[in-house]
Amino acid sequence: MPIQIRPPGLKAPSLKALGPGSVSSLLKTALDVAYILLWLVTGILLLVLIASLFIPLDNLTVTVGDERQLPLTRSLVVFGLGSVAAYFGGFVLILRNLRKIFRTLTLGDPFQPDNVRRLRQVGVILAVVTGGVFIAQMLMARAAPGVLSPQGFSDLLTPVFSVLVVFVLAEVFREGARLRRESELTI
Template sequence: MRVPKTPALGFRLPTLRTPPLPGLGAGSMTRLLGVALRVAFWVLALATLAAILAFIFLAFVPLGSMDLTVTAGDGGTRVPVPRAYLLFGLGAFVAYLGGFALILLHLRAIVYSLRIGDPFQPANVSRLKQIGLTLATVTGGAWVGQTLVSRLVRGALEPPGLFDLATPAFSVLVVFVLAEVFREGARLRRESELTI
């Protein structure tokens, strides 16, 4: 049964489509994202290298004693900082920067697979799981480091609470959920290739 066509009422509703931005096609956003990730990766890699060189310098070059002054309302607290504390802090900073550089390296590989039109690869599942584990390790390490620093200066700096871990823990969960989504997508793609 055919539905009769109604006559036009003389006005047209505006469309909700927005014109594309000049120069940004379908693949341009992934290209732009790939460039941004590449730049961020190299900045973090160079910063990690500089921190490693500073760690080596601090480990082998003799320096005098250092004091850390934590300012508060009463004029500040002077805390002597042994060389081992400085090495530990610089090593933690190297691990922090290196962890985020590793995350960016995996993200670059995922964006590249998106650019070539094959994002549901089994390798992307393991990349996302490694991103989640690295993010959890970096977040937990930063929390432990902040707790240790707050104990070092004794009362001049508040220790982080468990609530400070809520947002990073949620981010880690999101990454693991995305890994499972990619795993299911890879499985469905494999099944469709076998049926054809």
């Protein structure tokens, strides 16, 4: 007699991974919303960056850490706003590619050659954003010693691992596209 793990009338929900009404279409919708919000945030940051070029900053200071006062210079403001805008802009580019990939998942056709290129672009952008954050944090730690500590190389393990995973996924998609082409040629 077989052993039943769940009651006979209870069925596990079946969630489709691909196609219309699937988990991928739900994720595509979430990516669309995040994409629009990131564009708005990036646009606002760019407007504030432009405005900061014209706002007088005479005698302004910033309190950091242990009540220490540092002068707020235009170059510091422009660097900070530019860095944050570039950070969000990088993720706008990543989400743009992910939205296109998820569009193909929603259509039920993930192994397209364009998805390989898109995943590689995501990997490159993620690597540039990771490197940019590392450099920006290092520069800020030098600008405000004792307040900010520089990022160590151990802090790069997770981002570097993520970049490598994206490149490996690109190769998986490349192999899937190759197998698909071969099967289409087979009679």
